Amino acid sequence: MSVRIIDIPKIKDRRGNLAVIEKDIIPFDIKRVYYLYDVPSDAYRGGHAHKSLYQLLIPLSGSFEVRIKNGLEEELITLNKPDKGLLIVPGIWREIENFSSGSVCLVLASAEFDEDDYIRDFNDYLLFKGAKM
Structure with a gap:
């Protein structure tokens, strides 16, 4: 499905671990950083696709699930380790x-x-995917 878990290198220390993201860890240059927090357990975020954007989702604390779809398949991925990121x-x-x-x-x-890179309606997404197949 063209998504994958990326192992983020960590330096273990008795004082606490340090995770490092640089150079060849992810396959794109970072142009934007943001984070989601205080999301109610019954809420969801996302609900869109991107035409050209790459993203790496990292669970810095706690856990959440990412439901991914490619128009043909669907997969549910649980993220709960801060040294594992999901490349989308x-x-x-x-x-x-x-x-x-x-x-x-x-x-x-x-x-x-x-905003022009977003596809926010799933039916529009299916049309977009159909045009690409």
Whole structure:
């Protein structure tokens, strides 16, 4: 489905771990960073796809699930380790749900915000995918 878990290198220390993201860890230059927090457990975020944006979702704290769809398949991925990030490539629908209390989702993105890059209606998404297949 063109998404994958990326292992984020960590330096273990008795004083606490340090995770490092640089150079060749992710396949894009970071142009935007944002995070989701205080999301109620019954709420969901996402509900869209991007035409050209790459993103890496990292659970800094707690856990959440990412439902991804490509127009043919659907998969539910649980993120709960801060040294594992989910790479989402362009053309993948995503919904983020089931946030645990105190969870924080960090998102690294390949471009600054551009509303024209979003596909916010699932039927429009299916049309977009059909045009690409």
